[in-house]
Amino acid sequence: MKFKTGLVLGLAAGYWFASQSNEQRKAQLDQLVARVREDPRVQRVSDAVEHRVRDVTDRTSETVADKLEPEGATASSNASASSKPGNRSA
Numbered sequence: 001m002k003f004k005t006g007l008v009l010g011l012a013a014g015y016w017f018a019s020q021s022n023e024q025r026k027a028q029l030d031q032l033v034a035r036v037r038e039d040p041r042v043q044r045v046s047d048a049v050e051h052r053v054r055d056v057t058d059r060t061s062e063t064v065a066d067k068l069e070p071e072g073a074t075a076s077s078n079a080s081a082s083s084k085p086g087n088r089s090a
Contacts, residue, residue, distance in 0.1 A: 017029075
């Protein structure tokens, strides 16, 4: 039911916007966007999404750094071990 309602509203809005002149349409869209941005509900959702994205990126960067550090340390220790005289690993 939500899909049908959204579809009907979208078609109605599209028809209405298409019937307006370009300058009128641009002014109305600007006003609509400004009202949506000022809506406290939209701001709360936007803040929550921004916070969640920051948390995920922080955790992801920490995980990547943790995964890369042991490999880098292992590679450097293997390089130093293979450079010792008498070590003939192929």
